[in-house]
Amino acid sequence: MINKILQGFFNLVIYLVGIILSPLELAINALIPGTSDALAMVSNFISTISSFVTWGISYTGLTPTTMSIICSLLTASVMIPLTAHAIKLGLKWYMALKP
Protein backbone atom coordinates (compact mmCIF):
# COMPACT_ATOMS: atom_id res chain seq x y z
CA MET A 1 0.00 0.00 0.00
CA ILE A 2 2.79 2.42 0.95
CA ASN A 3 4.61 1.53 -2.21
CA LYS A 4 1.53 2.16 -4.35
CA ILE A 5 0.87 5.53 -2.73
CA LEU A 6 4.50 6.53 -3.25
CA GLN A 7 4.51 5.37 -6.85
CA GLY A 8 1.19 7.12 -7.47
CA PHE A 9 2.49 10.32 -5.93
CA PHE A 10 5.67 10.24 -8.03
CA ASN A 11 3.67 9.50 -11.17
CA LEU A 12 1.33 12.39 -10.43
CA VAL A 13 4.19 14.85 -9.96
CA ILE A 14 5.98 13.59 -13.08
CA TYR A 15 2.74 13.90 -15.03
CA LEU A 16 2.15 17.48 -13.90
CA VAL A 17 5.75 18.50 -14.53
CA GLY A 18 5.51 16.92 -17.97
CA ILE A 19 2.41 18.95 -18.81
CA ILE A 20 4.03 22.17 -17.62
CA LEU A 21 7.24 21.57 -19.53
CA SER A 22 5.71 20.20 -22.71
CA PRO A 23 5.49 23.62 -24.51
CA LEU A 24 9.12 24.31 -23.63
CA GLU A 25 10.03 20.84 -24.83
CA LEU A 26 8.30 21.42 -28.16
CA ALA A 27 10.01 24.79 -28.55
CA ILE A 28 13.44 23.26 -27.90
CA ASN A 29 12.81 20.45 -30.35
CA ALA A 30 11.71 22.87 -33.05
CA LEU A 31 14.17 25.71 -32.55
CA ILE A 32 17.35 24.14 -31.20
CA PRO A 33 17.40 20.48 -32.14
CA GLY A 34 21.06 20.16 -31.14
CA THR A 35 20.15 20.91 -27.56
CA SER A 36 17.37 18.37 -27.77
CA ASP A 37 19.92 15.72 -28.75
CA ALA A 38 22.12 16.71 -25.82
CA LEU A 39 19.15 16.52 -23.47
CA ALA A 40 18.39 13.08 -24.86
CA MET A 41 21.91 11.95 -23.97
CA VAL A 42 21.56 13.21 -20.40
CA SER A 43 18.14 11.61 -20.14
CA ASN A 44 19.54 8.28 -21.33
CA PHE A 45 22.38 8.61 -18.83
CA ILE A 46 19.87 9.13 -16.01
CA SER A 47 17.82 6.19 -17.26
CA THR A 48 20.94 4.01 -17.15
CA ILE A 49 21.67 5.14 -13.61
CA SER A 50 18.12 4.34 -12.51
CA SER A 51 18.43 0.81 -13.90
CA PHE A 52 21.63 0.40 -11.88
CA VAL A 53 19.86 1.67 -8.74
CA THR A 54 17.34 -1.17 -8.80
CA TRP A 55 20.08 -3.64 -9.58
CA GLY A 56 22.29 -2.34 -6.77
CA ILE A 57 19.47 -2.40 -4.23
CA SER A 58 18.79 -6.03 -5.10
CA TYR A 59 22.25 -6.85 -3.74
CA THR A 60 21.61 -5.10 -0.42
CA GLY A 61 18.92 -7.65 0.38
CA LEU A 62 16.49 -4.98 1.54
CA THR A 63 12.91 -5.94 0.87
CA PRO A 64 10.55 -3.62 -1.05
CA THR A 65 8.71 -2.93 2.20
CA THR A 66 11.86 -1.67 3.89
CA MET A 67 12.76 0.43 0.88
CA SER A 68 9.23 1.86 0.81
CA ILE A 69 9.50 2.90 4.46
CA ILE A 70 12.90 4.52 3.88
CA CYS A 71 11.66 6.36 0.79
CA SER A 72 8.50 7.46 2.60
CA LEU A 73 10.56 8.96 5.41
CA LEU A 74 12.92 10.67 2.98
CA THR A 75 9.98 12.04 1.00
CA ALA A 76 8.37 13.34 4.19
CA SER A 77 11.69 14.93 5.22
CA VAL A 78 11.71 16.89 2.00
CA MET A 79 7.99 17.62 1.79
CA ILE A 80 7.46 18.94 5.35
CA PRO A 81 9.91 21.88 5.05
CA LEU A 82 8.57 22.57 1.56
CA THR A 83 4.98 22.64 2.82
CA ALA A 84 5.90 24.76 5.85
CA HIS A 85 7.72 27.19 3.62
CA ALA A 86 4.72 27.39 1.28
CA ILE A 87 2.37 28.07 4.21
CA LYS A 88 4.70 30.74 5.59
CA LEU A 89 4.95 32.31 2.17
CA GLY A 90 1.17 32.28 1.81
CA LEU A 91 0.70 33.89 5.22
CA LYS A 92 3.35 36.47 4.37
CA TRP A 93 1.51 37.40 1.18
CA TYR A 94 -1.79 37.46 3.02
CA MET A 95 -0.40 39.80 5.66
CA ALA A 96 1.12 42.01 2.98
CA LEU A 97 -2.05 42.20 0.90
CA LYS A 98 -4.44 42.49 3.83
CA PRO A 99 -6.02 45.95 3.74
Add this chain to the structure above:
Amino acid sequence: MKKLLFYALFISSSIILLSPLNAFADSYPFWKVPYDSTSYNHYVEHYGHYGSYTSGLDIRTNYSSSIYFQDITFPSQTYDYVEIPILIWIDATNDILSSTFMTVPNADTLYYKFSALIISPTITYSNGAYENTGICTIENYTYNGQIMNGVLRCNVNRVSDGIKKISVKHQIDPALNVSPTASYGFYIGSTGWFNLIYGDHSTGSITNAINSQTSSITQAQQGTTNAVNNNTNAINNMNDNINNSSTSDANNSGNSFFSGFHTESFGHLTDIVTAPLTLFSAMTSTTCNPVTLNVDFSDSTNGEVGSKNVVLPCGTTLFWENSSLGSKVSNFRTFWNILLGAPLIYGCLLLLIKAIDSALDPLNDELITLQVSSFDSQVARQRKRNDVVDESHQSLKVGEEMRYR
Protein backbone atom coordinates in the same frame (compact mmCIF):
# COMPACT_ATOMS: atom_id res chain seq x y z
CA MET B 1 20.01 28.55 -5.14
CA LYS B 2 23.13 26.55 -4.51
CA LYS B 3 21.32 23.38 -5.44
CA LEU B 4 19.97 24.93 -8.61
CA LEU B 5 23.47 26.00 -9.56
CA PHE B 6 24.79 22.52 -8.80
CA TYR B 7 22.05 20.95 -10.87
CA ALA B 8 22.70 23.29 -13.79
CA LEU B 9 26.43 22.60 -13.54
CA PHE B 10 25.77 18.86 -13.45
CA ILE B 11 23.62 19.00 -16.58
CA SER B 12 26.01 21.22 -18.51
CA SER B 13 29.06 19.21 -17.51
CA SER B 14 27.27 16.01 -18.49
CA ILE B 15 26.48 17.47 -21.90
CA ILE B 16 30.05 18.65 -22.35
CA LEU B 17 31.51 15.34 -21.21
CA LEU B 18 29.14 13.16 -23.19
CA SER B 19 29.40 15.11 -26.44
CA PRO B 20 33.01 14.07 -27.22
CA LEU B 21 32.17 10.55 -26.07
CA ASN B 22 29.40 10.41 -28.62
CA ALA B 23 31.70 11.76 -31.32
CA PHE B 24 34.33 9.21 -30.26
CA ALA B 25 31.78 6.43 -30.40
CA ASP B 26 30.84 7.43 -33.93
CA SER B 27 34.42 7.53 -35.14
CA TYR B 28 35.90 4.60 -33.21
CA PRO B 29 36.04 1.63 -35.59
CA PHE B 30 35.66 -1.02 -32.89
CA TRP B 31 32.59 0.62 -31.51
CA LYS B 32 30.85 0.67 -34.83
CA VAL B 33 29.58 -2.47 -36.46
CA PRO B 34 32.71 -4.27 -37.57
CA TYR B 35 31.26 -6.93 -39.78
CA ASP B 36 27.88 -8.49 -39.96
CA SER B 37 26.24 -8.50 -36.57
CA THR B 38 25.01 -5.85 -34.22
CA SER B 39 23.76 -6.57 -30.75
CA TYR B 40 21.11 -4.20 -29.53
CA ASN B 41 20.31 -4.09 -25.89
CA HIS B 42 16.93 -2.50 -25.62
CA TYR B 43 14.11 -2.84 -23.25
CA VAL B 44 11.75 -5.50 -24.49
CA GLU B 45 8.33 -6.05 -23.10
CA HIS B 46 6.89 -9.47 -23.54
CA TYR B 47 3.37 -10.46 -22.92
CA GLY B 48 2.47 -14.08 -22.93
CA HIS B 49 -0.56 -16.15 -22.36
CA TYR B 50 -0.49 -18.05 -19.16
CA GLY B 51 -3.28 -20.43 -18.48
CA SER B 52 -3.93 -21.47 -14.93
CA TYR B 53 -4.03 -25.06 -13.91
CA THR B 54 -7.75 -25.17 -13.44
CA SER B 55 -8.97 -23.11 -16.36
CA GLY B 56 -9.37 -26.04 -18.69
CA LEU B 57 -7.97 -24.36 -21.77
CA ASP B 58 -8.08 -26.06 -25.08
CA ILE B 59 -4.46 -26.34 -26.03
CA ARG B 60 -5.38 -26.62 -29.70
CA THR B 61 -6.69 -23.08 -29.72
CA ASN B 62 -4.62 -20.16 -30.94
CA TYR B 63 -3.06 -18.05 -28.22
CA SER B 64 -0.88 -15.06 -28.92
CA SER B 65 2.28 -13.74 -27.27
CA SER B 66 3.86 -10.48 -28.33
CA ILE B 67 7.32 -9.02 -27.91
CA TYR B 68 7.14 -5.24 -27.94
CA PHE B 69 10.08 -3.01 -28.84
CA GLN B 70 10.20 0.47 -27.42
CA ASP B 71 11.87 3.57 -28.79
CA ILE B 72 14.36 1.78 -31.01
CA THR B 73 16.06 3.74 -33.72
CA PHE B 74 17.92 1.59 -36.16
CA PRO B 75 20.84 2.73 -38.29
CA SER B 76 20.10 3.20 -41.96
CA GLN B 77 20.91 -0.24 -43.26
CA THR B 78 19.25 -3.06 -45.12
CA TYR B 79 19.09 -6.03 -42.79
CA ASP B 80 18.62 -9.67 -43.61
CA TYR B 81 17.01 -10.86 -40.44
CA VAL B 82 16.55 -10.18 -36.79
CA GLU B 83 17.43 -12.75 -34.16
CA ILE B 84 15.76 -12.74 -30.78
CA PRO B 85 16.77 -15.24 -28.12
CA ILE B 86 13.56 -16.55 -26.63
CA LEU B 87 12.37 -19.15 -24.25
CA ILE B 88 9.16 -21.04 -24.51
CA TRP B 89 7.76 -22.40 -21.34
CA ILE B 90 5.05 -24.98 -21.23
CA ASP B 91 3.41 -25.87 -17.99
CA ALA B 92 1.00 -28.75 -18.18
CA THR B 93 -1.06 -30.69 -15.78
CA ASN B 94 -0.90 -34.40 -15.36
CA ASP B 95 -3.75 -34.99 -17.73
CA ILE B 96 -1.50 -33.79 -20.56
CA LEU B 97 1.38 -35.87 -19.31
CA SER B 98 -0.81 -38.95 -19.23
CA SER B 99 -2.58 -38.29 -22.50
CA THR B 100 -1.89 -39.92 -25.81
CA PHE B 101 0.04 -36.85 -26.76
CA MET B 102 2.70 -37.56 -24.20
CA THR B 103 2.82 -41.32 -24.58
CA VAL B 104 4.83 -41.44 -27.77
CA PRO B 105 6.79 -44.65 -27.46
CA ASN B 106 10.57 -44.63 -27.28
CA ALA B 107 10.98 -40.92 -27.62
CA ASP B 108 11.66 -37.89 -25.59
CA THR B 109 8.13 -36.82 -24.83
CA LEU B 110 9.15 -33.24 -24.25
CA TYR B 111 10.60 -33.08 -27.71
CA TYR B 112 7.28 -34.15 -29.15
CA LYS B 113 5.51 -31.67 -26.98
CA PHE B 114 7.55 -28.82 -28.41
CA SER B 115 7.62 -30.19 -31.93
CA ALA B 116 3.83 -30.16 -31.89
CA LEU B 117 3.81 -26.42 -31.46
CA ILE B 118 2.64 -24.36 -34.37
CA ILE B 119 4.21 -20.92 -34.48
CA SER B 120 2.62 -18.17 -36.58
CA PRO B 121 4.57 -14.94 -36.21
CA THR B 122 3.66 -11.45 -37.37
CA ILE B 123 6.07 -8.51 -37.52
CA THR B 124 4.47 -5.11 -37.16
CA TYR B 125 6.56 -2.12 -38.19
CA SER B 126 6.35 1.33 -36.69
CA ASN B 127 4.62 2.69 -39.77
CA GLY B 128 1.82 0.15 -39.39
CA ALA B 129 2.97 -2.24 -42.13
CA TYR B 130 3.22 -5.89 -41.20
CA GLU B 131 4.43 -9.23 -42.53
CA ASN B 132 3.07 -12.59 -41.51
CA THR B 133 3.94 -15.21 -44.08
CA GLY B 134 6.95 -17.46 -43.77
CA ILE B 135 9.14 -14.97 -42.00
CA CYS B 136 10.22 -16.57 -38.75
CA THR B 137 11.80 -19.83 -37.71
CA ILE B 138 13.09 -21.09 -34.40
CA GLU B 139 16.77 -21.97 -34.62
CA ASN B 140 19.28 -23.63 -32.31
CA TYR B 141 16.66 -24.80 -29.92
CA THR B 142 17.36 -26.93 -26.92
CA TYR B 143 14.94 -28.08 -24.30
CA ASN B 144 15.29 -28.81 -20.66
CA GLY B 145 12.29 -29.87 -18.68
CA GLN B 146 9.40 -27.61 -19.48
CA ILE B 147 11.55 -24.90 -21.03
CA MET B 148 12.79 -24.60 -24.55
CA ASN B 149 15.53 -22.14 -25.42
CA GLY B 150 15.87 -21.01 -28.96
CA VAL B 151 16.51 -18.13 -31.28
CA LEU B 152 13.57 -16.67 -33.13
CA ARG B 153 14.99 -15.68 -36.51
CA CYS B 154 12.76 -13.47 -38.62
CA ASN B 155 13.45 -12.19 -42.10
CA VAL B 156 13.09 -8.44 -42.20
CA ASN B 157 13.57 -5.98 -45.01
CA ARG B 158 12.04 -2.84 -43.59
CA VAL B 159 13.64 -2.87 -40.17
CA SER B 160 15.03 0.62 -40.71
CA ASP B 161 11.44 1.80 -40.35
CA GLY B 162 11.51 0.48 -36.81
CA ILE B 163 9.87 -2.59 -35.38
CA LYS B 164 6.88 -2.06 -33.16
CA LYS B 165 6.24 -5.62 -32.11
CA ILE B 166 6.59 -9.23 -33.03
CA SER B 167 3.52 -11.26 -32.22
CA VAL B 168 3.69 -15.01 -32.10
CA LYS B 169 0.55 -17.06 -32.29
CA HIS B 170 1.02 -20.51 -30.93
CA GLN B 171 -1.02 -23.63 -30.61
CA ILE B 172 -0.63 -27.37 -30.29
CA ASP B 173 -1.21 -29.18 -33.54
CA PRO B 174 -4.99 -29.81 -33.70
CA ALA B 175 -4.34 -33.08 -35.53
CA LEU B 176 -2.88 -34.58 -32.37
CA ASN B 177 -5.08 -36.67 -30.19
CA VAL B 178 -5.09 -34.46 -27.15
CA SER B 179 -7.78 -33.85 -24.65
CA PRO B 180 -9.32 -30.53 -25.72
CA THR B 181 -9.91 -29.45 -22.16
CA ALA B 182 -6.41 -30.14 -20.95
CA SER B 183 -4.96 -27.22 -19.02
CA TYR B 184 -1.68 -25.72 -19.98
CA GLY B 185 0.36 -22.63 -19.54
CA PHE B 186 2.34 -21.05 -22.32
CA TYR B 187 4.81 -18.23 -22.26
CA ILE B 188 7.22 -16.73 -24.72
CA GLY B 189 9.85 -14.53 -23.15
CA SER B 190 12.90 -12.78 -24.48
CA THR B 191 16.14 -12.07 -22.71
CA GLY B 192 16.09 -8.35 -23.40
CA TRP B 193 18.44 -8.14 -26.35
CA PHE B 194 18.51 -9.13 -29.96
CA ASN B 195 20.77 -9.14 -33.00
CA LEU B 196 20.30 -7.51 -36.34
CA ILE B 197 22.15 -9.42 -39.01
CA TYR B 198 23.20 -8.08 -42.37
CA GLY B 199 25.99 -8.31 -44.88
CA ASP B 200 27.70 -11.21 -46.61
CA HIS B 201 27.40 -14.42 -44.62
CA SER B 202 29.09 -16.69 -47.10
CA THR B 203 32.59 -15.33 -47.63
CA GLY B 204 35.12 -13.54 -45.53
CA SER B 205 33.07 -13.11 -42.44
CA ILE B 206 31.99 -16.68 -41.85
CA THR B 207 34.20 -17.02 -38.75
CA ASN B 208 32.74 -13.90 -37.27
CA ALA B 209 29.27 -15.08 -38.12
CA ILE B 210 29.89 -18.39 -36.34
CA ASN B 211 31.34 -16.59 -33.34
CA SER B 212 28.34 -14.31 -33.32
CA GLN B 213 25.98 -17.27 -33.39
CA THR B 214 27.91 -19.02 -30.62
CA SER B 215 27.81 -15.86 -28.57
CA SER B 216 24.08 -15.56 -29.22
CA ILE B 217 23.41 -19.09 -28.03
CA THR B 218 25.59 -18.64 -24.94
CA GLN B 219 23.89 -15.40 -24.07
CA ALA B 220 20.48 -16.92 -24.62
CA GLN B 221 21.34 -19.73 -22.24
CA GLN B 222 22.69 -17.30 -19.64
CA GLY B 223 19.68 -15.07 -19.96
CA THR B 224 17.23 -17.92 -19.75
CA THR B 225 17.96 -18.64 -16.10
CA ASN B 226 17.40 -15.00 -15.22
CA ALA B 227 14.27 -14.85 -17.33
CA VAL B 228 12.81 -17.94 -15.70
CA ASN B 229 13.57 -16.57 -12.24
CA ASN B 230 12.06 -13.23 -13.19
CA ASN B 231 8.97 -14.96 -14.52
CA THR B 232 8.65 -16.94 -11.31
CA ASN B 233 9.03 -13.77 -9.26
CA ALA B 234 6.47 -12.01 -11.45
CA ILE B 235 3.97 -14.81 -10.93
CA ASN B 236 4.63 -14.78 -7.18
CA ASN B 237 4.14 -11.01 -7.12
CA MET B 238 0.90 -11.41 -9.05
CA ASN B 239 -0.30 -13.96 -6.53
CA ASP B 240 0.67 -11.63 -3.69
CA ASN B 241 -1.19 -8.78 -5.33
CA ILE B 242 -4.26 -10.93 -5.79
CA ASN B 243 -4.12 -11.98 -2.14
CA ASN B 244 -3.62 -8.40 -1.00
CA SER B 245 -6.39 -7.04 -3.16
CA SER B 246 -8.82 -9.64 -1.93
CA THR B 247 -8.06 -8.94 1.70
CA SER B 248 -7.66 -5.20 1.77
CA ASP B 249 -10.30 -2.73 0.65
CA ALA B 250 -7.85 0.09 1.23
CA ASN B 251 -5.51 -1.47 -1.25
CA ASN B 252 -8.28 -1.66 -3.82
CA SER B 253 -9.14 2.00 -3.47
CA GLY B 254 -5.41 2.86 -3.64
CA ASN B 255 -5.02 0.94 -6.84
CA SER B 256 -8.05 2.46 -8.50
CA PHE B 257 -7.12 6.01 -7.52
CA PHE B 258 -3.48 5.95 -8.49
CA SER B 259 -3.81 3.81 -11.56
CA GLY B 260 -5.07 6.86 -13.45
CA PHE B 261 -1.70 8.60 -13.41
CA HIS B 262 0.67 7.31 -16.01
CA THR B 263 4.33 7.98 -16.35
CA GLU B 264 4.04 9.06 -19.94
CA SER B 265 7.21 10.31 -21.51
CA PHE B 266 6.70 13.97 -22.28
CA GLY B 267 10.25 14.54 -23.40
CA HIS B 268 13.84 14.53 -22.32
CA LEU B 269 13.60 17.83 -20.48
CA THR B 270 10.87 16.39 -18.25
CA ASP B 271 12.95 13.27 -17.73
CA ILE B 272 15.87 15.39 -16.52
CA VAL B 273 13.78 17.60 -14.25
CA THR B 274 12.04 14.63 -12.71
CA ALA B 275 15.20 12.53 -12.47
CA PRO B 276 15.25 12.53 -8.65
CA LEU B 277 11.67 11.26 -8.62
CA THR B 278 12.58 8.61 -11.15
CA LEU B 279 15.44 7.47 -8.95
CA PHE B 280 13.16 7.43 -5.90
CA SER B 281 10.64 5.46 -7.88
CA ALA B 282 13.34 3.00 -8.95
CA MET B 283 14.30 2.56 -5.30
CA THR B 284 10.81 1.42 -4.41
CA SER B 285 10.49 -0.85 -7.40
CA THR B 286 9.67 -4.43 -6.50
CA THR B 287 11.28 -6.01 -9.54
CA CYS B 288 14.90 -6.03 -10.59
CA ASN B 289 15.98 -6.40 -14.19
CA PRO B 290 19.48 -7.74 -14.87
CA VAL B 291 21.89 -5.10 -16.13
CA THR B 292 23.27 -5.83 -19.58
CA LEU B 293 26.52 -4.21 -20.64
CA ASN B 294 27.74 -4.15 -24.20
CA VAL B 295 31.46 -4.84 -24.08
CA ASP B 296 33.73 -4.45 -27.09
CA PHE B 297 36.51 -6.94 -27.56
CA SER B 298 39.47 -7.23 -29.84
CA ASP B 299 41.45 -10.42 -30.25
CA SER B 300 45.02 -9.48 -31.11
CA THR B 301 45.93 -13.03 -32.18
CA ASN B 302 43.56 -13.23 -35.11
CA GLY B 303 42.51 -9.61 -35.43
CA GLU B 304 38.88 -10.25 -34.68
CA VAL B 305 36.84 -7.48 -33.20
CA GLY B 306 33.28 -7.38 -32.00
CA SER B 307 31.04 -6.82 -29.07
CA LYS B 308 29.48 -8.99 -26.43
CA ASN B 309 26.60 -8.49 -24.06
CA VAL B 310 27.56 -9.16 -20.47
CA VAL B 311 24.54 -9.80 -18.29
CA LEU B 312 24.92 -8.93 -14.62
CA PRO B 313 22.25 -10.87 -12.73
CA CYS B 314 20.33 -9.37 -9.84
CA GLY B 315 21.31 -10.04 -6.25
CA THR B 316 17.90 -11.53 -5.61
CA THR B 317 18.45 -14.04 -8.39
CA LEU B 318 21.95 -14.92 -7.26
CA PHE B 319 21.46 -15.09 -3.56
CA TRP B 320 18.48 -13.64 -1.72
CA GLU B 321 15.73 -15.49 -3.60
CA ASN B 322 17.78 -18.38 -4.89
CA SER B 323 15.71 -21.42 -4.01
CA SER B 324 18.68 -23.75 -4.45
CA LEU B 325 20.32 -22.21 -1.38
CA GLY B 326 17.51 -23.34 0.86
CA SER B 327 15.31 -21.57 3.35
CA LYS B 328 18.22 -20.37 5.51
CA VAL B 329 18.83 -17.49 3.14
CA SER B 330 15.24 -16.27 3.34
CA ASN B 331 15.38 -16.52 7.15
CA PHE B 332 18.65 -14.65 7.18
CA ARG B 333 17.13 -12.00 4.91
CA THR B 334 14.60 -11.12 7.60
CA PHE B 335 17.40 -10.72 10.14
CA TRP B 336 19.50 -8.84 7.58
CA ASN B 337 16.67 -6.40 6.92
CA ILE B 338 16.49 -5.61 10.61
CA LEU B 339 20.27 -5.32 10.85
CA LEU B 340 20.70 -3.07 7.83
CA GLY B 341 17.26 -1.50 7.56
CA ALA B 342 16.91 -0.41 11.18
CA PRO B 343 19.90 1.99 11.17
CA LEU B 344 18.79 3.40 7.83
CA ILE B 345 15.25 3.95 9.05
CA TYR B 346 16.62 5.42 12.27
CA GLY B 347 18.74 7.86 10.24
CA CYS B 348 15.73 8.79 8.13
CA LEU B 349 13.67 9.35 11.28
CA LEU B 350 16.37 11.68 12.61
CA LEU B 351 16.25 13.58 9.34
CA LEU B 352 12.47 13.76 9.57
CA ILE B 353 12.56 15.02 13.17
CA LYS B 354 15.15 17.58 12.17
CA ALA B 355 12.96 18.69 9.28
CA ILE B 356 9.91 19.01 11.53
CA ASP B 357 11.99 20.90 14.06
CA SER B 358 13.18 23.27 11.37
CA ALA B 359 9.66 23.74 10.02
CA LEU B 360 8.34 24.62 13.49
CA ASP B 361 11.18 27.05 14.16
CA PRO B 362 9.67 30.55 13.72
CA LEU B 363 13.12 32.00 13.13
CA ASN B 364 13.78 29.73 10.24
CA ASP B 365 12.38 31.19 7.06
CA GLU B 366 14.51 29.39 4.53
CA LEU B 367 13.67 26.34 2.50
CA ILE B 368 15.49 23.48 4.11
CA THR B 369 16.20 20.44 2.03
CA LEU B 370 18.34 17.43 2.68
CA GLN B 371 21.81 18.63 3.55
CA VAL B 372 24.79 16.57 2.57
CA SER B 373 26.87 18.27 5.23
CA SER B 374 25.05 19.06 8.44
CA PHE B 375 27.97 21.25 9.53
CA ASP B 376 27.24 23.86 6.87
CA SER B 377 23.60 23.90 7.88
CA GLN B 378 24.43 24.39 11.56
CA VAL B 379 26.89 27.20 10.82
CA ALA B 380 24.36 28.94 8.60
CA ARG B 381 21.65 28.66 11.23
CA GLN B 382 23.94 29.95 13.99
CA ARG B 383 24.83 32.94 11.85
CA LYS B 384 21.16 33.60 11.27
CA ARG B 385 20.41 33.43 14.98
CA ASN B 386 23.28 35.86 15.66
CA ASP B 387 21.86 38.24 13.10
CA VAL B 388 18.45 37.98 14.76
CA VAL B 389 19.98 38.72 18.19
CA ASP B 390 21.82 41.72 16.76
CA GLU B 391 18.62 43.08 15.32
CA SER B 392 16.51 42.16 18.31
CA HIS B 393 16.13 45.72 19.59
CA GLN B 394 14.91 46.93 16.27
CA SER B 395 12.54 43.99 15.91
CA LEU B 396 11.12 44.48 19.38
CA LYS B 397 10.56 48.13 18.61
CA VAL B 398 8.74 47.33 15.39
CA GLY B 399 6.76 44.59 17.14
CA GLU B 400 5.64 46.92 19.90
CA GLU B 401 4.59 49.53 17.37
CA MET B 402 2.52 46.96 15.51
CA ARG B 403 0.99 45.74 18.74
CA TYR B 404 -0.09 49.27 19.72
CA ARG B 405 -1.64 49.76 16.32
